[in-house]
Amino acid sequence: MTESPLSGSWFTEVWSPEGSAFSLEVTEKLHEEQSEFQKIEIYQTRHWGKLMVLDGCYMVTDRDNFLYHEMMTHPALFTHPDPKRVLVIGGGDCGTLREVLKHPNVEQAWQVEIDERVTRVAEQYFPDLCESNQDPRAQLLFEDGIAWIKNCTPGELDVIIVDSTDPVGPAAGLFNREFFSHCLRALGEGGLLVQQSESPLFHTDSIIREMYGELKAAGFTSLHTLPFPQPIYPSGWWSCTMASKGLTVTDYRKEAAQQKAFVTHYYNADMHQAALAVPECMKPLYA
Numbered sequence: 001m002t003e004s005p006l007s008g009s010w011f012t013e014v015w016s017p018e019g020s021a022f023s024l025e026v027t028e029k030l031h032e033e034q035s036e037f038q039k040i041e042i043y044q045t046r047h048w049g050k051l052m053v054l055d056g057c058y059m060v061t062d063r064d065n066f067l068y069h070e071m072m073t074h075p076a077l078f079t080h081p082d083p084k085r086v087l088v089i090g091g092g093d094c095g096t097l098r099e100v101l102k103h104p105n106v107e108q109a110w111q112v113e114i115d116e117r118v119t120r121v122a123e124q125y126f127p128d129l130c131e132s133n134q135d136p137r138a139q140l141l142f143e144d145g146i147a148w149i150k151n152c153t154p155g156e157l158d159v160i161i162v163d164s165t166d167p168v169g170p171a172a173g174l175f176n177r178e179f180f181s182h183c184l185r186a187l188g189e190g191g192l193l194v195q196q197s198e199s200p201l202f203h204t205d206s207i208i209r210e211m212y213g214e215l216k217a218a219g220f221t222s223l224h225t226l227p228f229p230q231p232i233y234p235s236g237w238w239s240c241t242m243a244s245k246g247l248t249v250t251d252y253r254k255e256a257a258q259q260k261a262f263v264t265h266y267y268n269a270d271m272h273q274a275a276l277a278v279p280e281c282m283k284p285l286y287a
């Protein structure tokens with residue numbers, strides 16, 4: 001927290017490699033602990049509700065998390081023809097799991113989060129994100145997703161959502177060929193993987209391009225990156241990448257998306273369609 005030339009106290013996340021930073025005005029630090037895996041902090045902000053920070057990096061605020069959680073979930077679940085068995089790797093704040101469970105065809109959803117403390121702290125400070133944790137279809141497991149996916153029965157999953165931290169520390173192994181090969185094996189025919197893929201502005205020619213290479217080498221056939229706004233993440237412009245085992249990831253169940261019977265704040269069929277458009281600066285990825 002640093003004193004600002006404006007009044008009050010501010011939390012700033014600095015992105016040194018890009019020479020930029022983002023600040024939120026905070027009124028109180030509500031929680032701080034060092035878990036086995038990371039430093040977890042919760043702040044009360046003046047205008048963005050509560051804020052979760054892991055190892056100094058913004059994770060979620062009450063105000064803007066819907067953008068990320070909805071785009072990590074609904075495009076993939078409306079692309080798979082009938083998603084019944086869904087795995088979330090990471091996602092400890094439980095917002096992605098909540099969105100998954102809005103889909104009535106989902107019969108089972110597993111959340112495999114390496115750090116139980118993230119979920120316990122989220123339950124305390126972000127009860128809205130955790131409101132579906134008691135859903136009988138949900139199973140919360142606290143293990144390393146890299147190890148967990150290796151032991152899956154082949155073909156048992158319809159959709160895998162990798163809602164991880166940046167590709168460093170325990171999340172580094174969630175971005176490579178070996179991990180993607182295990183995901184491919186765990187997915188049934190027509191299965192889908194969707195993974196948070198960082199900033200299109202900062203990472204198209206690094207992390208996203210490398211992910212494409214690793215996903216293709218692992219055997220995924222159709223790939224597409226969907227950009228969306230996310231004010232608190234580096235550059236404010238974020239993305240998820242979908243990859244499939246068989247089907248074309250740009251074909252989705254448009255009518256079902258148009259008639260969705262649950263509330264969202266960003267996602268709808270038109271936003272899905274719009275997110276499939278390829279910005280000029282990302283076209284080389286598809287060449």
Ligand code: SAM
Pocket residue numbers: 037058059060068089090091092093112113114115118143144145146163164165166170171172174196
């Ligand atoms: N929305 C966030 C973002 O893009 O910055 C991600 C939020 S979510 C809290 C990320 C979670 O991934 C963290 O709680 C972290 O503990 C978890 N994670 C990191 N590596 C993991 C692994 N190998 N297996 C399971 N969970 C992991």
